[in-house]
Ligand code: ADP
């Protein structure tokens with residue numbers, strides 16, 4: 142073959158390889174274009190993991206009709222004129238490569254109407270060649286529809302992963318852009334099914350709740366720092382959330398960093414974040430973080446790589462230290478918080494939450510709708526499932542066996558190793574972040590309470606046992622209240638019926654109450670009904686479950702075997718609110734390694 146210049150379409154196809162690696166890269170470029178166009182709403186529709194279809198619609202500025210062709214040409218951009226402009230770039234795009242590259246390796250239809258024009262334009266490109274153009278009525282904004290990606294580059298097609306994997310990449314990408322741009326409404330559909338949506342409230346916290354779920358969000362700490370400009374150091378600010386040390390993952394993929402609104406992969410900054418947890422997180426585990434880093438545009442070189450996923454800092458050291466210090470401070474503040482009397486991780490977010498999380502957790506049986514536990518991209522933190530042994534030991538603790546197929550709950554406390562028992566009241570345990578003293582009674586009440594709540598909300602089977610003849614006395618007012626709350630009773634497996642004047646008969650009880658003192662339970666129940674006759678059904682349900690927990694938990698003063706203590710601790714580690722019992726007493730006291738060293742006047 143003699144030497145010849147390549148045809149423009151061939152050049153574009155070759156170049157496309159650098160920008161368009163997989164469907165998620167197409168989504169990324171198109172979301173960036175929509176953001177650059179000032180969109181308030183961005184809708185992403187995916188078919189077959191992006192192989193068949195990727196469509197991104199926005200309500201941004203639109204493209205003027207006489208610029209549509211040029212937008213599709215190589216190295217055509219409205220965002221940059223001179224290399225010098227790179228120093229003051231405020232847009233995500235600047236290379237003018239994405240649209241042309243994508244069009245070279247797919248069948249692309251671009252429909253756009255500029256805000257100030259009456260009619261829109263539709264243009265169709267097959268493998269880089271324009272095959273159709275027409276005027277068309279369309280809302281202001283742009284819709285880019287990419288079909289059959291890589292249809293003309295079979296080698297690329299072969300490199301695509303399973304549909305589910307490509308879907309996961311796309312979901313991870315869209316959720317991350319939603320985090321970085323919380324004021325923009327995002328919606329993602331896979332094969333016509335909505336998997337993610339944000340409301341554009343402008344609050345990062347709202348987006349994190351949608352991606353991690355409310356329960357995990359409660360374990361996130363707010364990070365905020367601003368370092369003003371000093372000699373040789375640029376102004377750097379950091380804002381975001383990072384997990385408290387008891388919430389972690391087995392890899393670093395959940396450390397998400399944005400620099401000036403651009404999602405970057407930067408191993409040195411990721412290291413800065415993970416190092417901030419030094420000594421506080423179990424070895425080989427990594428935090429979940431979402432951090433928005435801002436610094437003057439001329440301090441960052443974004444033109445390192447065609448995908449713009451890497452950046453170079455003029456003063457990398459300054460950025461590194463600001464990020465590390467900000468994260469470390471958030472984590473230390475939490476670890477060194479005073480005795481966890483009301484749940485420090487919870488308290489942190491009170492101000493930011495639509496409802497205070499404490500009131501949400503109190504109304505747990507209705508909170509299902511609040512919690513869109515969308516665990517698509519962010520797989521559950523991997524944790525070994527506990528194989529609970531149920532031996533026939535007479536001392537066996539009251540607890541409700543987990544039904545098959547019930548997924549392990551996310552961990553909310555670090556793994557604790559039971560060391561022993563003190564005064565037949567407290568369990569002493571050791572964890573990665575120091576020493577824990579656990580109130581056996583309070584902790585067990587918390588565990589049983591949450592298990593009952595799960596059962597009542599339909600997670601798992603409630604075992605019920607019948608009673609032969611157990612009656613107790615109650616006034617006619619009490620009998621009326623019990624009638625009134627009949628539904629709540631039956632939901633927890635209690636069947637109580639009138640049995641002659643001023644007498645009630647208990648016909649059925651939940652199995653968990655079998656070993657308890659039923660008389661005591663009934664008299665506490667009567668007292669509660671008398672003291673608070675006006676309880677709503679929610680309030681009553683909480684009371685009732687609280688009473689069951691109180692009457693079935695191990696008592697203070699009860700000598701426990703090692704396995705029994707380990708069992709309580711294991712369950713507490715996955716409790717939703719592990720730090721307080723249902724009545725609000727603390728379940729544990731934590732002393733960090735640093736605190737112990739200080740007490741013993743050791744140098745850290
Ligand atoms: P770049 O974003 O680097 O400029 P692209 O190839 O991604 O290059 O886009 C080329 C040009 O097409 C952009 O500069 C912009 O003017 C126009 N464009 C692309 N997508 C959109 C959109 N969604 N809304 C408005 N204009 C767009």
Ligand code: MG
Nearest residue numbers: 170174234239
């Ligand atoms: Mg672009």
